[in-house]
Amino acid sequence: MKAFDSKLFKRILVYTKPYQWRYNSVIVWAILLSLFAALRPYLLKYNVDHYIQTKDETGLLLFIGLIALTLFLEVLAQFYFVYWANWLGQDIIKDIRIKLFNHLSTFRMSYYDNEPVGKLVTRAVSDIEAIARIFSQGLFMIVSDLLKMIVVLGFMLYMNWKLTLIVIAAMPILIYATRVFQIKMKVAFEEVRAQIANMNTFVQERVSGMKIVQLFTREDIEYENFKAINQLHKKAWIKNVWYNSIFFPIADIVSALTLSLIIWYGGLNILNNDGITSFGDLFAYTMYISIFFTPLRQIADKFNEMQMGMIAANRVFEVLDNHQPIEDSGSLEAPHFEGNIEFKEVVFGYKKDEDVLKKINLSIKKAETIAIVGATGAGKSTIINLLNRFYEIKSGTISIDGHNIKEYTLESLRKQIAVVLQDVFLFADTIHNNITLNNPKISREEVIKAAKEIGAHDFIMRLPDNYDYDVKERGSMLSSGQRQLIAFLRAYVSNPSILILDEATSSIDAYLEELIQKATNTLTKNRTSIVIAHRLATVINANRIVVLDKGIVVEEGSHKELLQKENGYYKKLYEAQFLNREENTNA
Structure with missing residues (x-):
């Protein structure tokens, strides 16, 4: 040596x-x-x-x-x-x-x-x-x-x-x-x-x-x-x-x-x-x-x-020396999208020989709210990871408003897509800074107005220092429901063209469930929205429900349409969840 x-x-x-x-x-x-x-x-x-x-x-x-x-x-x-x-x-x-x-x-x-x-x-x-x-x-x-x-x-x-x-x-x-x-x-x-x-x-x-x-x-x-x-x-x-x-x-x-x-x-x-x-x-x-x-x-x-x-x-x-950057060769500045999204023959796997999505074809119209459901590992969260270009697909195309997402600059693309995750990450900073992410273009007045529309203003005002309250590392000073509301508010003030809710309502407490539902309705109004959830009660009102199983779209339609399918995958999921709920209620 x-x-x-x-x-x-x-x-x-x-x-x-x-x-x-x-x-x-x-x-x-x-x-x-x-x-x-x-x-x-x-x-x-x-x-x-x-x-x-x-x-x-x-x-x-x-x-x-x-x-x-x-x-x-x-x-x-x-x-x-x-x-x-x-x-x-x-x-x-x-x-x-x-x-x-x-x-x-x-x-x-x-x-x-x-x-x-x-x-x-x-x-x-x-x-x-x-x-x-x-x-x-x-x-x-x-x-x-x-x-x-x-x-x-x-x-x-x-x-x-x-x-x-x-x-x-x-x-x-x-x-x-x-x-x-x-x-x-x-x-x-x-x-x-x-x-x-x-x-x-x-x-x-x-x-x-x-x-x-x-x-x-x-x-x-x-x-x-x-x-x-x-x-x-x-x-x-x-x-x-x-x-x-x-x-x-x-x-x-x-x-x-x-x-x-x-x-x-x-x-x-x-x-x-x-x-x-x-x-x-x-x-x-x-x-x-x-x-x-x-x-x-x-x-x-x-x-x-x-x-x-x-x-x-x-x-x-x-x-x-480890060059693993996301390819950012696009030249188009993403506008405020109309919100027409299309997945065409999309194949993707986190590992080389294991495909998670297998020739997915999915069309989403502007201002439409679709729900994606399926068992764990079906590929639900993978779809939103690909839409944000966190990972590169193996084959196929993903387009928004008729353009391949690779044609848009990465920064402008992500600015038009807001994601609310189940596991909300908050920085050790004030509520205001966690909502705006220190974006100087978003004023305190805009934050307060948005909080009132979402339904988060009252709980924030009850905190010491209100919007200047330090939530500590990962938001440990707030409940899971309160953190979720902050995440909704963060997405709302960014004024996205496309909204994604990834299991965003699965860990809330009963007291805040009504506020979360109000926030969901406010955010999804007049914008293309993708809702991913295990709890089927949260997706009943979606315009369309897409059912995934092992990386393949197996069913697609409204809640009523899917329940009418004899031995349908969605019907089985729905009945299993509500039967369990009834049994737990009776117990």
Whole structure:
């Protein structure tokens, strides 16, 4: 396995182009930082050899001031270097995160059917945050450390080449250890990121489904499952810690032995008056060893940060490279449709070899309300998914007002179709914002007028803060019926040409059933409407009822017409539901 992926690194660097001036500035500060860091020990050597040994107090004070100035400039360079490197990193991950979120919003629903939400959250949040470390703790720190080592080595060679050979002799050991460490750490970090994604997925699902966990008393089981996942996460980090525990002591031992050899060898040279080594050299080399080996030791540490960032970047790029967008090649801007819909020989399946709809032919006239009924899995909800182009059909055509829906731009098509689902999704926001979805074109007055027409105004006014009431995550502060009314209101204010109610009245409480029915009548009036329901009582008044069975239209007609069919599929469904209701009532 490669310790460093240059192709991936080049791809990451592309995101620095909008910030080229700041990127170059960070490099300049890194160069200045290395120069100031290497200059201080040399000034100390000069001070010892020329002023301390000769007892020149004036020169001593002058050079102490010069050392202080150098230290101040080093601190200043360090500040700007760190600050700008982190600033650059944050700007880059901001751009990547925006690009990723925009990319995710274009995917087909089939992608989300197969990808865990927790995994995608990890990619969009913690993985992208790790990319910032490439610049704040990785790349520029490594560049700075390498520059320090090169400049320091140059100063040491200039001062005393004999002592410098001892330092150079020790380098291969550290370089080899660093190389092995980098390869091992890459494997360890990949395992860590995988375990973090698994943990995020597990926690996200269990927190979202906590009601199910508690209803079915699975607390102990899920506790044990989480312990197992947490244990795997800990093992991945322990491997990381193990490699660190081996490498850094080795680096410290090599550094200490090198310093000991220099003091021993340099001391002998001074005692023997070799004319090359001075007391100032020993003082300077004591500092240079630290400045030289600490970066080499830290390069491995910084490389860890860089590896973590690059592994995270690789995972993010996997999502960005996953091109599953909905085809949006249409050029027609969908007008306010008349609402004539036609499905012609439509075949579709969520899986390659399993067709859910089998050559469906269905015509819906403008302003007509049709109901689609059938057993679970018959393909009812699939029809509305296809009409909204959440999925692409295998064959056949779907048209609205005589045009294939692919001819319309995706945005304009969906703006003309409003869907009210059984499982209403509300954001952790105000009632007003959940109704308008932050559309500035919809005013508060329009919302209130629509709420009165729908029959939702009174219950909203009874809430604290009325239309500014925060419903919390997924609308947890409202009942299922109240959430359903908000969904009806959301559809109503969008003024759609086509309305779809997908099991939208199946989970309401008795108290709000009358309001829901009023809302349904208001929404469906004078617009093409498709009502999908298990409860046949809610579709009796439809202009036409379409009965699906195993992806095929088996019956079609009004409620009365279908009841007159001997041994008809709809008649059996209807009688079964009402017989059960009578039995439950008598019981």
